[in-house]
Structure formats: C-alpha cells, structure tokens
Amino acid sequence: xxxxxxxxxxxxxxxxxxxxxxxxxxxxxxxxxxxxxxxxxxxxxxxxxxxxxxxxxxxxxxxxxxxxxxxxxxxxxxxxxxxxxxxxxxxxxxxxxxxxxxxxxxxxxxxxxxxxxxxxxxxxxxxxxxxxxxxxxxxxxxxxxxxxxxxxxxxxxxxxxxxxxxxxxxxxxx
Amino acid sequence: xxxxxxxxxxxxxxxxxxxxxxxxxxxxxxxxxxxxxxxxxxxxxxxxxxxxxxxxxxxxxxxxxxxxxxxxxxxxxxxxxxxxxxxxxxxxxxxxxxxxxxxxxxxxxxxxxxxxxxxxxxxxxxxxxxxxxxxxxxxxxxxxxxxxxxxxxxxxxxxxxxxxxxxxxxxxxxxxxxxx
Numbered sequence: 001x002x003x004x005x006x007x008x009x010x011x012x013x014x015x016x017x018x019x020x021x022x023x024x025x026x027x028x029x030x031x032x033x034x035x036x037x038x039x040x041x042x043x044x045x046x047x048x049x050x051x052x053x054x055x056x057x058x059x060x061x062x063x064x065x066x067x068x069x070x071x072x073x074x075x076x077x078x079x080x081x082x083x084x085x086x087x088x089x090x091x092x093x094x095x096x097x098x099x100x101x102x103x104x105x106x107x108x109x110x111x112x113x114x115x116x117x118x119x120x121x122x123x124x125x126x127x128x129x130x131x132x133x134x135x136x137x138x139x140x141x142x143x144x145x146x147x148x149x150x151x152x153x154x155x156x157x158x159x160x161x162x163x164x165x166x167x168x169x170x171x172x173x174x
Numbered sequence: 175x176x177x178x179x180x181x182x183x184x185x186x187x188x189x190x191x192x193x194x195x196x197x198x199x200x201x202x203x204x205x206x207x208x209x210x211x212x213x214x215x216x217x218x219x220x221x222x223x224x225x226x227x228x229x230x231x232x233x234x235x236x237x238x239x240x241x242x243x244x245x246x247x248x249x250x251x252x253x254x255x256x257x258x259x260x261x262x263x264x265x266x267x268x269x270x271x272x273x274x275x276x277x278x279x280x281x282x283x284x285x286x287x288x289x290x291x292x293x294x295x296x297x298x299x300x301x302x303x304x305x306x307x308x309x310x311x312x313x314x315x316x317x318x319x320x321x322x323x324x325x326x327x328x329x330x331x332x333x334x335x336x337x338x339x340x341x342x343x344x345x346x347x348x349x350x351x352x353x354x
Contacts, residue, residue: 024219046216047196047354076318135315174219 027057027068029146029168031091031103032114038068043174050075050086053142055172066093070170077133077140084108084126089146089165103163110150117161121150128168142172197321199229199240201348203266204275204294208238215352222246224261225322227352236270242350244308262288264328266345277343279304279328290330292343299342303331322352 024040038057046052050073057068073086085107094100101114110121126148133142146168154160196212210229218224226243243263262281269275274295281288290301310324328345331338 022219022221041220043219044216045218045354046214047194048214049194051354077315077320078318133318135320138313140315140320174217 023173025055025141025171025173027055027070027168027170029091030164030166031093032101032163034093034101036066036068036091036093038066040172043172045174051077053172055170064093064095067091072128074130077142078130079132080130082128082130082144084124084128087126087128089126103165105148112150112161112163114163116158118158119150119152119161119163120159121152124148124150126165140174142170142174144170146170195353197227197351197353199227199242199348199350201240201266202344202346203268203277204344206268206273208240208266208268210238210240212352215354217354225352227350234270237267238269239265239267241265264345277328277330277345279330292330294343299330299332301330301332301342303333305329305331320352320354322350322354324350326350 024043026037026039028035028037030036036059038059040055040057042056044052044054046054052073053071055070057070059066067090069088069090071088072082074080074082084105087105087107089103089105091103092100098115102112104111105124105126108122108124110119110124112119112121126146128144128146130142130144132144133140135141147165149162149164151162152160196215198209198211200207200209202208210231212227212229214226214228216226218226222245224243224245226241228239228241230237230239232238241263242265243261245261262279264277264279266277267275274293276291276293278289278291280290290299290304292299292301306326306328308324308326310322312321312323314321314323326345326348328343328348329341330343331340332342335342
C-alpha cells in the first residue's frame with residue numbers, strides 16, 4: 001500500500017484556532033490533606049445535546065504516580081453550576097498498589113479506598129462550577145472550582161469514616 | 175385553565191425536544207447536492223488536535239451520511255498551512271431512490287498509508303490517485319459557542335481507466351460549519 005498515493009495535492013490554509021502550544025492546563029485539589037496537582041494530558045470536548053468535557057491528568061514523581069479524571073457536562077461555554085448527575089471524578093495516588101488511595105465519584109455515588117478504609121457514600125454534597133470561560137489568544141480557557149465533604153457511619157470501623165476534597169480547581173485550555 | 179396547562183405541556187415538549195445546534199455540512203457528491211445537520215462533533219487534544227464530525231439523515235428509505243475526521247499538529251492564525259498529522263477519514267454515503275454511492279477515504283499519518291474505496295451501484299473501485307483541497311478559514315467564539323468554518327474538495331481518479339483524467343468520484347463545494 002506504500003506509495004499508493006503518488007499524486008497528493010493538498011492546499012491548505014488555516015486561520016485560527018486555539019493555542020500555539022500543546023499546553024492543556026492543570027487540575028489541583030487537596031484530598032485527605034494531600035495536595036494533588038496534575039497536568040492535563042488528554043482533553044475531550046464532545047457535543048451531543050450538551051457539551052461534555054472529559055479531562056485526564058497525570059503526574060509522575062519518582063515511584064509515586066498521581067492520576068486524575070474529571071468529566072462534566074455543561075449547556076454552553078458560560079459560567080454555571082454543574083449538576084452532580086453530570087459529573088464524574090476519579091483520583092488515584094500512592095507508591096504501591098497496597099498503599100494507593102482511590103477516590104471515585106459518579107453521579108450520586110462515591111467510593112473511597114485507602115488502607116484500611118473502604119468507604120461508600122451515597123449522600124454527597126459535591127459543589128462544582130464553571131467560574132470563567134474566555135477565548136483569548138486563539139485559546140479557549142475554562143476555569144472552575146469543586147469541593148465536597150463525604151462521611152459515613154456504620155457498625156464497622158473499616159467502613160466508617162470521612163473524606164474531603166478541598167480547593168479543587170481546574171484550568172482547561174483548548 | 176385547560177388551555178394554559180396544554181400550552182405549558184406543549185412548551186415543555188417543544189423546549190425539551192429541541193436539539194442543540196451543532197452546525198451543518200453541505201456538499202455536492204457526484205453531482206448531487208447533499209445538506210445534512212451535524213449530529214455529533216468532538217475535539218480531542220492530546221499530542222495533536224483531532225476534529226471529528228458526523229452528519230446524517232436517514233428517512234423515507236434515503237440514507238445520507240458524512241463522517242469526517244482530521245488531525246492537526248497545530249492550529250493557529252499564524253499558520254498558513256495545514257498539516258495532516260493524524261489519521262484522516264472521509265466517508266460519504268448516499269443511498270436510496272435508486273442510488274447506492276459511497277466513498278471511503280482513509281489516510282494514516284503523513285499520508286504514507288491509506289485507501290480510497292468508491293462504490294457506485296454494483297461497481298467498486300480501489301483508487302490510488304486523488305487531489306484534495308482543505309481550507310479552514312474561520313474560528314470564532316460567538317454567543318458562547320465555538321464556531322469553525324471550512325471549505326474542502328476532493329477528486330478521485332482511476333489512472334487505469336480509458337479516461338484517466340475524468341474523476342470517478344467528486345466531492346465539490348464541501349463546506350463545514352461546526353458549532354460547539
């Protein structure tokens with residue numbers, strides 16, 4: 001199949017778009033007093049009935065790896081509060097499989113795992129909002145904040161506890 | 175009172191059922207004009223930016239589809255060129271009313287690998303010769319929406335045919351207006 005396209009004429013012009021660089025922004029937050037800050041490695045904007053935004057970030061520091069996924073849905077590039085039914089967050093950090101902390105939120109259900117705790121929450125109060133959207137220097141920038149406090153009490157110490165996301169901030173650059 | 179309630183119900187149905195505008199594509203495919211609303215659009219930014227759209231209409235036994243994907247290394251007003259940097263795909267389907275025409279044009283990174291398949295009725299060609307023009311002329315941010323406009327054209331020839339200069343398949347006046 002190589003050299004099959006022996007005639008290849010392409011004339012292209014572009015007047016536009018987003019950024020000059022490949023910088024995609026960053027996400028930061030505090031989970032259990034642990035500061036997490038990752039650079040965005042992949043960014044997806046999909047438009048169906050709403051605009052869906054999915055962001056993946058990662059930071060590797062020696063043997064420690066922090067990964068984060070954030071998904072939310074908005075009804076336009078304007079500041080707005082985001083419903084938790086249109087929200088998903090996954091956070092994973094730690095040195096080894098046995099020492100990793102995992103936080104997963106989807107719609108109104110949250111799971112938290114950090115040895116020895118294994119917590120499930122269904123009554124959550126996540127707050128997330130897009131605070132600012134601007135289009136400057138050929139880049140679309142979306143800035144927002146998020147936080148949440150989660151606690152559960154059961155008869156078992158392992159399945160009882162509390163966790164909190166503080167100072168969550170995303171800066172998405174397309 | 176019944177009228178007010180009925181009005182409210184109708185308003186709710188109308189508002190709830192309204193699809194968001196994602197733009198449209200129009201093109202002349204082998205001489206026939208096709209205009210379709212975009213049904214899905216996505217932008218993926220990783221090492222490169224990949225734009226994908228799908229526009230389709232399927233009713234009254236007529237099936238029309240335009241699927242298009244293009245990757246950019248960099249999109250900027252300072253760039254006066256377009257580099258196809260990732261997988262490129264164009265699929266046009268026009269079936270029904272006695273027609274059965276399809277174009278599948280796929281090209282991998284750098285244009286080193288790819289394929290063109292054209293179907294017309296019962297005939298199928300695997301072609302090796304093509305010419306294309308791509309011009310993404312505008313990207314605007316208006317009314318809280320990102321708008322991308324471009325013009326494209328494609329011609330696919332069979333060099334082994336008796337009339338090698340006559341295109342087997344033509345996509346002309348292909349304009350894309352994407353609203354995100």
